[in-house]
Amino acid sequence: MSGWKNLCRLLPIVALAMFVLTGCGDPYLSALDPKGPVAESQLSLIKLSFYIMLGVFIVVMVIFTYVLVKFRKRPGQTGIPKQVEGNHKLEIIWTTIPIILLLVLAIPTVITTFDLAEKFPSEDVVNVKVTAHQFWWEFDYPDLEVSTGQDLYIPTGKKVQFQLTSADVIHSFWVPALAGKTDTNPGMVNHMWFQADQPGVYQGKCAELCGPSHALMDFKVVAVSPEEFDTWVGKMKAAAERTPATATAQQGQEIFNKSCLGCHAVGGQGGKMGPNLTAFGDRDKVAGILEYNKENIAAWIHDPQSKKPGNLMPAFGDKLSDQEIDSLVEYLDGLKINE
Amino acid sequence: MAGHGHVAHSPKRHTGLMDWLTTVDHKKIGILYLVAGGFFFLLGGLEAILIRIQLMYPDSKIFIGATFNELTTMHGTTMIFLAAMPVIFALMNAVVPLQIGARDVAFPFLNSLGFWLFFMGGLLLNTSWFLGGAPDAGWTAYAPLSSAFSGRGVDFYVLGLQIAGIGTWLGGINFLVTIINMRAPGLSFMRLPMFTWTAFITSTLVLFAFPAITVSLVLLMFDRLFGANFFDAAAGGNEVIWEHLFWIFGHPEVYILILPAFGVISEVMPTFSKKRLFGYSAMVFSTVLIGFLGFMVWAHHMFTVGLGPVANAIFGVATMLIAIPTGIKIFNWLFTLWGGHIRFTTAMLYAVGFIPTFVIGGMTGVMLAIPTADYQYHDTYFVIAHFHYVIVGGMVLGLFSGLYYWWPKMFGRMLNETLGKWNFWTFFIGFHLTFFPQHFLGLLGMPRRVFTYQAGVGLESMNFISTIGAFLMGVGFIIFIWNVIVTNSKKKDAPADPWDARTLEWTIASPAPEYNFAQTPLVRGLDALWTEKMAGNKKMTPAEPLGEIHMPSASILPFLMSVGLFIAGYGFIYHMYVLIGVGAVIVVSCMFTRSFKDDPGWHVPIDEVERTEKEARA
Numbered sequence A: 001m002s003g004w005k006n007l008c009r010l011l012p013i014v015a016l017a018m019f020v021l022t023g024c025g026d027p028y029l030s031a032l033d034p035k036g037p038v039a040e041s042q043l044s045l046i047k048l049s050f051y052i053m054l055g056v057f058i059v060v061m062v063i064f065t066y067v068l069v070k071f072r073k074r075p076g077q078t079g080i081p082k083q084v085e086g087n088h089k090l091e092i093i094w095t096t097i098p099i100i101l102l103l104v105l106a107i108p109t110v111i112t113t114f115d116l117a118e119k120f121p122s123e124d125v126v127n128v129k130v131t132a133h134q135f136w137w138e139f140d141y142p143d144l145e146v147s148t149g150q151d152l153y154i155p156t157g158k159k160v161q162f163q164l165t166s167a168d169v170i171h172s173f174w175v176p177a178l179a180g181k182t183d184t185n186p187g188m189v190n191h192m193w194f195q196a197d198q199p200g201v202y203q204g205k206c207a208e209l210c211g212p213s214h215a216l217m218d219f220k221v222v223a224v225s226p227e228e229f230d231t232w233v234g235k236m237k238a239a240a241e242r243t244p245a246t247a248t249a250q251q252g253q254e255i256f257n258k259s260c261l262g263c264h265a266v267g268g269q270g271g272k273m274g275p276n277l278t279a280f281g282d283r284d285k286v287a288g289i290l291e292y293n294k295e296n297i298a299a300w301i302h303d304p305q306s307k308k309p310g311n312l313m314p315a316f317g318d319k320l321s322d323q324e325i326d327s328l329v330e331y332l333d334g335l336k337i338n339e
Numbered sequence B: 001m002a003g004h005g006h007v008a009h010s011p012k013r014h015t016g017l018m019d020w021l022t023t024v025d026h027k028k029i030g031i032l033y034l035v036a037g038g039f040f041f042l043l044g045g046l047e048a049i050l051i052r053i054q055l056m057y058p059d060s061k062i063f064i065g066a067t068f069n070e071l072t073t074m075h076g077t078t079m080i081f082l083a084a085m086p087v088i089f090a091l092m093n094a095v096v097p098l099q100i101g102a103r104d105v106a107f108p109f110l111n112s113l114g115f116w117l118f119f120m121g122g123l124l125l126n127t128s129w130f131l132g133g134a135p136d137a138g139w140t141a142y143a144p145l146s147s148a149f150s151g152r153g154v155d156f157y158v159l160g161l162q163i164a165g166i167g168t169w170l171g172g173i174n175f176l177v178t179i180i181n182m183r184a185p186g187l188s189f190m191r192l193p194m195f196t197w198t199a200f201i202t203s204t205l206v207l208f209a210f211p212a213i214t215v216s217l218v219l220l221m222f223d224r225l226f227g228a229n230f231f232d233a234a235a236g237g238n239e240v241i242w243e244h245l246f247w248i249f250g251h252p253e254v255y256i257l258i259l260p261a262f263g264v265i266s267e268v269m270p271t272f273s274k275k276r277l278f279g280y281s282a283m284v285f286s287t288v289l290i291g292f293l294g295f296m297v298w299a300h301h302m303f304t305v306g307l308g309p310v311a312n313a314i315f316g317v318a319t320m321l322i323a324i325p326t327g328i329k330i331f332n333w334l335f336t337l338w339g340g341h342i343r344f345t346t347a348m349l350y351a352v353g354f355i356p357t358f359v360i361g362g363m364t365g366v367m368l369a370i371p372t373a374d375y376q377y378h379d380t381y382f383v384i385a386h387f388h389y390v391i392v393g394g395m396v397l398g399l400f401s402g403l404y405y406w407w408p409k410m411f412g413r414m415l416n417e418t419l420g421k422w423n424f425w426t427f428f429i430g431f432h433l434t435f436f437p438q439h440f441l442g443l444l445g446m447p448r449r450v451f452t453y454q455a456g457v458g459l460e461s462m463n464f465i466s467t468i469g470a471f472l473m474g475v476g477f478i479i480f481i482w483n484v485i486v487t488n489s490k491k492k493d494a495p496a497d498p499w500d501a502r503t504l505e506w507t508i509a510s511p512a513p514e515y516n517f518a519q520t521p522l523v524r525g526l527d528a529l530w531t532e533k534m535a536g537n538k539k540m541t542p543a544e545p546l547g548e549i550h551m552p553s554a555s556i557l558p559f560l561m562s563v564g565l566f567i568a569g570y571g572f573i574y575h576m577y578v579l580i581g582v583g584a585v586i587v588v589s590c591m592f593t594r595s596f597k598d599d600p601g602w603h604v605p606i607d608e609v610e611r612t613e614k615e616a617r618a
Ligand SMILES: [Cu+2]
Pocket: A132, A133, A134, A135, A170, A171, A172, A206, A207, A208, A209, A210, A214, A217
């Protein structure tokens, strides 16, 4: 059974995780493998507190084991042990030592809490406005006048500063490898920042229960070099002038403009009820979760509910013919920015 | 006590079902709480197993979407409100009056009302499964998901918890008054057994914490049923208010749950190591301090909400402070064992197993208190692991210990020790298998409350192990039930003091007679019974002559009132004003009857007391 194989594979993982507390898990998902200064500072506090606590645990366990072995009742043992009321010296020791340990922990705690709450002037950062929706993410770059959905493009080596809010319920914006999470509260704006030091596609998650498809509310953070980022921004802005490559795609665009544009924007035009699809062809997931391929795009358009229960996109399987959906897929697949 | 035995009495005793519906005897109410709590524990456990089955492998399609959310919501709500709370009240009812040398609680009628309200509230909540779906907004029911984006299930949550909550609150007040007013002569506060102390502090927390959830549930009810906009940001409301109110209740609730477990450990360890509790006064003051600090730290559940660095830093450091009194307790327990004659009965195994488990839970608690680190832990499996270490590893192990310890006093029968050890080891190993790996799942990027996770990112093996562990815990619990059934078929032959214990409850027969103490005892030291044992006395010195004993009358009114509220609850859920009216009429007429019908109670005559005492000694 594969399960038992898993069991064997696990043991080293647990051991490693316990003693090294770093370097495990998926490099683009794990909080134990930070890829930027924010996640690094968070991991360093995790480690510091873990080591202090491990020390305390070892002390407790040593006394614990000693006591249980040494003072278990032997056969035939009688009499009454000495009834000890307490011991002031001991009690003072185990009150003061924890206080000192907590001070050691409290000082960096307060410092980093203030550090990570810092806000930066717009010149030094890329500003992104995050709006969470049941069950997808909208990203607007107010200074660059560009919008995306699901895929958040950022330049490496530069701070990205977020203003976070929600269009419906509370969600929570989390990219473990880059930074801890911040809630998105409807009617309020929260702030956070992070920075990716290396290019890569980092996984993002919604961390606050937000409805039936909470588990499927994934997104990606695509970190590219600053040059590539600038190119990407330029092309996003020029996307309005793109024309479909084939006649089928052309037909797809017409259907799209009729049936889909009200919710989905492409190249600056269209509604915001659903994700911006300007760069849809570059995604490596459909709706954040399905493998990106034409079958899955078609399947999604056919019946989104079966893929993501409770999501707000209507099914088109009974409104459009298969041939119409195919041409839609061809059109959507052509919506690329990166060639 | 004696003196007015001439009044015409209401029926003295009922039998069978009627006895259970009308009883105001704290010992029977304790059993009712235990049975109801056990039943809900089974339900919540079943929900947990279903959750773990879904998560055993990635991409399972067994319970997804709203169904999965119903399972997690009901698992959490059931375990906290309907399983943990009643079992704690079961022990408090069974033990506290006996430990303080009282004949009952201060308000027996209220005690019964508290139980029936809790039970009817729990029942109402669980009927949602058959009436269109259980609540699915999480046991924390964050608005606006709960107020505007969820179905009727959440109405069941609101009304069920509201009714159950009133019951719990009444119970808390009752125990406060009981402990303050009904202690036997000589039993000063600084001689109170530790379990009674923790019951006292827990009741105080109930008194102050439950109003917060009551208020939040009322606001949620108004939003949902009457279109108010307390939590609707677009209409000028504020959803973060819900989080504050919920956690102003929710954090003390954690201490409401854990303190009585501390109390149990502080009784069991001295008994089975034959030593007095080390640092009794430090134990008392650390309990008080934990209770107090418990109200100061609620926002550590909200570090990611955006309260700002000042609030986060203050609440973070305040939370760390709780580690100090908790650490004091741990070391006091260890040094209680130090130099003792330790006997590893099942009760003691549970108490001993509690220590490392709870220490791990406490340590991850300190780790979670660091706001910036919590940005990573929050709402992930790390938190799930943490609070299960505290609540299951702490409270549930403590409660099992208490059940094995006091079972003879409650039922007159000793639980089987062999089965008990199987029960302990399966449950204990199952527990660690289930929850230890979850710490790492969280850090590797698995949020909580998700019905699936990706394959290939290092999450599969640990989820698999976790599920296996959950099954093992299930086996452990079934062994416990089996033990109860086996024990129940044995003779009632438990001696008064089977463990060579130290406190007052062991001075009277097992099970305790209806009136508890034939004569109120005189307490002459900490560990009242042990004090007498050391002085070479066979029994307590009585503080009063033998006389007829005044008892409260049984009453069906608490049950009827709870049924009334139960009916009115459906009225609110379904907007059926007739039902609200019917329920209200029942409740008000019960209150009227209770207020205007003079009920002097009844007396156990002297000869009956003497007969009972003689039989018990035989
Ligand atoms: Cu979400």
